[in-house]
Amino acid sequence: MIAQFFQTVDLGIKSLLVQKMRAGLAALGIFIGTSTVIWLVAMGEGVSYRAQQQILELGAKNVIVRTKQPNEGSEEDASSRVKTYGLLRADYRRIVENIPNIRRAIPMRELKFELRLDDRTADTKLVGCTEEYLELNRLEIARGRWLANRDRGEKVIVLAAETARRLFPYENPIGRAIWVGSEFYTVIGQTKDRTASAAIGGSLDSRDYNLDAYIPIKTLRQRVGDLVMKRVGGGRGFNFVGEDVELSQITVEVNRIEEVDETAQIIETLLKKFHEEEDYAVVVPRELLRQAERTRTMFNVLLVVIAGISLLVGGIGIMNIMLATVTERTREIGVRRALGAARSDIIGQFLTETVVLTASGGLAGVLFGLSVGPIFRFIKQAVTAISPDALPPIVHQLEPRIALWSVLLSLGISLGVGVLFGVYPARKAAYLDPIEALRHE
Amino acid sequence: MDQYAFRVENLHRTYYMKGETVHALRGVSFDVRNGEYIAIMGPSGSGKSTLLNVLGCLDRPTQGKYLLAGQDVAQINDYQLSRIRGQRIGFVFQSYNLLQQLNVVENIKVPLQYQGLIGRDANAKCRELAELVGLGSRLYHRPTELSGGQQQRVAIARSLVNDPYFVLADEATGNLDSKTTEEVLDLFESLNQNGKTIVMITHEDEVAERAKRVIRLRDGMIESDELNR
Numbered sequence: 001m002i003a004q005f006f007q008t009v010d011l012g013i014k015s016l017l018v019q020k021m022r023a024g025l026a027a028l029g030i031f032i033g034t035s036t037v038i039w040l041v042a043m044g045e046g047v048s049y050r051a052q053q054q055i056l057e058l059g060a061k062n063v064i065v066r067t068k069q070p071n072e073g074s075e076e077d078a079s080s081r082v083k084t085y086g087l088l089r090a091d092y093r094r095i096v097e098n099i100p101n102i103r104r105a106i107p108m109r110e111l112k113f114e115l116r117l118d119d120r121t122a123d124t125k126l127v128g129c130t131e132e133y134l135e136l137n138r139l140e141i142a143r144g145r146w147l148a149n150r151d152r153g154e155k156v157i158v159l160a161a162e163t164a165r166r167l168f169p170y171e172n173p174i175g176r177a178i179w180v181g182s183e184f185y186t187v188i189g190q191t192k193d194r195t196a197s198a199a200i201g202g203s204l205d206s207r208d209y210n211l212d213a214y215i216p217i218k219t220l221r222q223r224v225g226d227l228v229m230k231r232v233g234g235g236r237g238f239n240f241v242g243e244d245v246e247l248s249q250i251t252v253e254v255n256r257i258e259e260v261d262e263t264a265q266i267i268e269t270l271l272k273k274f275h276e277e278e279d280y281a282v283v284v285p286r287e288l289l290r291q292a293e294r295t296r297t298m299f300n301v302l303l304v305v306i307a308g309i310s311l312l313v314g315g316i317g318i319m320n321i322m323l324a325t326v327t328e329r330t331r332e333i334g335v336r337r338a339l340g341a342a343r344s345d346i347i348g349q350f351l352t353e354t355v356v357l358t359a360s361g362g363l364a365g366v367l368f369g370l371s372v373g374p375i376f377r378f379i380k381q382a383v384t385a386i387s388p389d390a391l392p393p394i395v396h397q398l399e400p401r402i403a404l405w406s407v408l409l410s411l412g413i414s415l416g417v418g419v420l421f422g423v424y425p426a427r428k429a430a431y432l433d434p435i436e437a438l439r440h441e
Numbered sequence: 442m443d444q445y446a447f448r449v450e451n452l453h454r455t456y457y458m459k460g461e462t463v464h465a466l467r468g469v470s471f472d473v474r475n476g477e478y479i480a481i482m483g484p485s486g487s488g489k490s491t492l493l494n495v496l497g498c499l500d501r502p503t504q505g506k507y508l509l510a511g512q513d514v515a516q517i518n519d520y521q522l523s524r525i526r527g528q529r530i531g532f533v534f535q536s537y538n539l540l541q542q543l544n545v546v547e548n549i550k551v552p553l554q555y556q557g558l559i560g561r562d563a564n565a566k567c568r569e570l571a572e573l574v575g576l577g578s579r580l581y582h583r584p585t586e587l588s589g590g591q592q593q594r595v596a597i598a599r600s601l602v603n604d605p606y607f608v609l610a611d612e613a614t615g616n617l618d619s620k621t622t623e624e625v626l627d628l629f630e631s632l633n634q635n636g637k638t639i640v641m642i643t644h645e646d647e648v649a650e651r652a653k654r655v656i657r658l659r660d661g662m663i664e665s666d667e668l669n670r
Contacts, residue, residue, distance in 0.1 A: 003559055014542045335538040338499060340527015340555040340603070342520050434499050438534070 012353040019325075023357060026321040029314030030361030030417065031368070034410040037307035038369025041406035044303055046398050048296040055292060057138060058285035061103075063252045063264045065095075067245055070277040082227065082242035085279040089246050091271060099252075099266055101259055106132045108249045109220055111228050115167060115213055116179040122166040124213045126180070128220030134191075136251055139209065144174040144189030151188075152218045155180075158189040162210035183223060185215065260286050308413070314361070315417035322354050322425035333429050334437025343430040350429050354422025355415060362414025366407055372400045445508070446607045446638040447496070448472040452505035454491050454661075465491035466502065467661040473607065473640065478633040480641045480649035483658035492658065493642050497530055497609050498522045510606055527555045531600030535612035537592040539584040545571055545595050546580050552603045570598040574628060590621030597628060607638035614648055626651045 016023040058064065067086030092107045106129075113126035127133070134146045147158060157180065164173050164187075177184040194209040229242040254263045264284045271280055326333070333346060341349075376398075383390050454466040465488045473479060483489045494500035495507060498514060501522075507515040514525055526532075531552075539548045549567040553559065571580055574594040576587075584592055593613065600608050610629070614622040630651060633639050641652055649655050650669065657664040 004554075004557060007554060007559055011542075018542050331538070332540055335534075335540065336551065336555075337523065338497065338526060338532045338534075338538075339552045339599070340523055342523035342555070344520075345523075345555055435494050438499075438538075 008348060008352045009356060011349065012356040015329075015353055016357060022321060026318050027357050027361030027364070029317040030311065030358045030414050031365040033307060033311035033314045033417075034362045034365030034414050035369040036310055036365075037304065037410035037413075038366065038402060038406050039372050039400070040303040040307060041300060042369070042372045042400035042402045043398070044296065044299050045401040045403050048292060048299070049401050050397060050399075051292045052289060055285050055288045058283075058288070059136070059251075059253065060286050060289070061253055061255075061257050061260060062285055063254065063260060063267060064283040064285065065091075065250045065252065065267060065271070066281050066283060067248050068279060068281050070279040082229075082244055084244040085277065086245040087247040087250060087271075087280050088274075091274065091280075092247060092250055094270060094274070095250060095252060095267060098270060099263060101255055101263065103253045103255050104132065105253070106130055106136060106251045107217060107247050108133065108251070109217060109226075109246070110248045111224075111245075113180065113213070113224075115163065117167045117176075120167050120169075122163050122211070122213075124160075124163050124211050126220070126224070127212050127214045128217035128224075129214055130217055133214065136253075137194075137209065139194060140192040142190045142192045143172070144187070146189055147214060147216055152216045153222060154216065155183060155185045155219060155223070156188045156215065157185040158191065158214040159187055160191050160210050160212035160214075161193045163213050164190045180213075180215070181224060257286070260284055304409070307410070311410075311413050311417055315358075315421040318354060318358055318417065319421035319425060321357075322350065322422060323428070325353075326350065326425050326429040329429075330432060330437045330440040333432055334434050334440060337432075337434035338438060346430040347423075347426040350426035351419065351422045354425070355418035358414045358418030358422075362411050365414065366411055369407065369410070370402060372402060376400050444474055445510075446473045446475050446477065447510070448506075448508045449496070450506040450508070452492070452495060452502045452507065454488075454495060454500070455503045465661055466495070468505070469658070469661070469663055470505075471656060471663065471666060473638060475606075475638055476633070476636050477654060478629070478639045478641070478652045479654040479656060480643055480652035481656045481658065482643060482646075482649050483664075484644065486660075487658040488661040489642055489644075489658055491661075493609065493611055496640065497532060498526045523555075527552055528603055529606045531603065531605035531608040533593070533596050533600050533608060533610040533613045535615040537584070537589070537596045537616075539592055539595055539599075541584055544581045544583055545576055545587075548584070548595055549599045549602050552599065556603065567598075567602060570601055571595070573601075574598045588621075589617055590624060593617065593621075593625055594628065597625070597632075601632070601637070607640055608632070610639065610641045612643055613641065614643075614645070622648070 065087060069083075070085050089107070092105060096102070096105050108130075109128040110125050113124055115122045115124050115126075129147070131147055131149060133139075134141070142161065144158070147156065157178065159167070159173060167173065167178060168176065173187045173190060176187050178187060179185075191209070191212075191214075226246050227242050227244045252263065252267065254260055261284065264282050264287075268282050271282075336346065336349075380391065380395065384396075448471075450470045452466050452469040453464070456463040456465060467488075469488070469492060481489060481492065491500070495502050498509075499522075501517075502515050505515060506513050509525065509529055514522070517525075532538075540551065543551070546564065546567045549570055550559070550563055553563045553567075568577075568580060571577060574597055576591060576594055576598070579587065579591065584595070587595065593616075597608075597613075600610075608629075613629075614625055617625060626648065629639055629641070633653075639652075641648065643649055652669060654666070654668050656666045
């Protein structure tokens with residue numbers, strides 16, 4: 001039985017090798033189909049893995065309350081020059097005092113600000129924060145130290161990596177003084193490079209930590225204040241608008257992960273009482289994670305459908321080739337029938353040939369698919385070498401992750417396609433009249 | 442074993458083509474004993490090809506009996522016919538009909554494969570037969586690398602590999618020049634001398650002359666059935 005099977009496979013390979021070019025082109029369809037499945041799924045998995053990592057960085061036990069600009073409501077709002085909105089320090093107190101199961105709540109205020117030193121400037125995000133901010137965002141200190149309890153209200157500043165590079169291209173910034181607005185601040189530390197994090201709230205931008213500058217939140221409140229004016233438009237006259245925001249974000253950490261959803265609801269209810277407008281958003285990273293999971297599943301279904309279509313097309317190509325082969329080898333079929341081949345033998349022969357064709361295409365496709373990592377890295381490097389800015393940052397961070405199920409599925413489908421699209425040509429061959437077939441030129 | 446290789450009784454074969462009825466065979470009866478060498482002759486349209494198809498189990502007679510070693514195979518199904526072709530009949534065709542993708546030994550082996558006979562014994566037997574027909578030095582050549590006469594020798598070796606009840610040769614020398622025709626006919630003769638039953642379908646007198654018995658067909662019936670010499 002086994003010997004016979006190998007004999008049939010051997011015959012199939014030999015017959016296919018008679019028309020190498022044709023067999024190769026037919027298998028190419030399946031090759032592309034299978035490697036597409038694996039490549040696409042690997043890319044999709046890579047993207048969603050990164051998204052999940054980023055969401056996890058936000059903390060699965062956290063509830064993030066962010067200030068957001070309310071929708072432009074009445075005309076009165078639009079005409080007023082200073083907009084007051086967002087989370088209040090009172091909100092922070094209310095959350096801390098009213099919700100018992102929170103481990104800690106960390107307030108934060110951030111605003112765009114220009115730092116200066118001599119003729120060098122840096123457009124940074126000035127972050128007023130507490131000591132916990134470092135740990136909360138998994139930042140690391142490169143040199144100097146982080147903000148401490150004793151710094152509250154002091155004029156000290158910690159620079160992020162890129163900010164430090166802009167202001168101090170050659171020197172060590174620690175101990176130096178820089179201009180923040182109209183006052184000197186002493187640089188006490190510098191953080192390490194940190195890749196961008198997931199977007200939270202409604203914003204699509206991911207949080208980039210590399211152009212930050214950190215000062216104690218108390219200092220920010222006392223010396224910079226809540227109101228920030230900025231110049232808009234051109235022309236003459238008073239073209240300034242202002243934003244009056246007390247807090248940009250409150251990060252609430254609960255004790256146990258199960259309490260996250262409930263706590264988020266309580267916070268929302270609590271805030272609703274004191275805010276007429278929706279000028280805040282409650283973000284639950286855990287919920288984002290679940291959403292990402294759903295998106296990933298949908299994405300995978302889509303990819304499989306696309307790849308399935310390409311395999312279907314490949315299969316039709318295979319069937320076409322096999323039908324041509326049957327016509328071409330009618331004489332051979334007649335001879336084999338005369339020499340004792342039953343119909344089932346002929347079906348077996350042509351079906352084996354088709355499956356060998358698709359399986360070899362599929363196998364090659366799987367091998368090519370499995371090499372997605374190195375190939376993708378190579379392409380990335382090559383493109384970056386030619387033009388450094390050609391690829392968006394997301395591509396640089398993307399690392400394809402091969403999913404085992406996609407490998408098994410694509411291999412299975414390629415075999416299935418072989419059987420499915422091989423049956424008709426094989427049956428056609430088997431049901432030829434042997435007398436006619438022998439006479440066929 | 443039966444002393445007859447096969448017997449046919451009152452064979453009829455009728456075709457229906459485009460509303461027209463064609464009586465290709467109208468009652469053909471004859472016996473062939475083991476070890477006989479017969480030639481079946483007849484002009485085109487005499488029913489020669491139809492008889493060949495029936496004898497070769499490629500076609501079923503409309504009516505009549507076809508006893509192969511005592512078993513009536515006139516009305517059996519396609520699968521059984523295939524098995525009988527593979528086990529009891531050796532075909533030799535006018536245009537050799539070797540499989541291009543296989544070498545000499547593999548070509549000879551084809552009928553055995555369909556009976557599940559593969560392995561060392563089968564290979565040894567195929568090599569032996571190749572040597573018997575004088576191709577011992579070309580065991581692994583492809584058909585395209587052989588001359589017409591050599592290809593036909595391979596085909597003859599292939600027809601013998603399943604130890605058939607008889608070898609059915611259809612215009613076996615039709616594509617060969619006179620010299621190779623002689624050689625191939627010599628081969629048939631020596632096979633016959635070693636006890637093989639041979640049925641030769643031909644329209645050439647020189648070929649028929651070499652047989653021991655000649656059956657002539659005309660209009661689907663036997664015109665004459667006589668021994669040579």
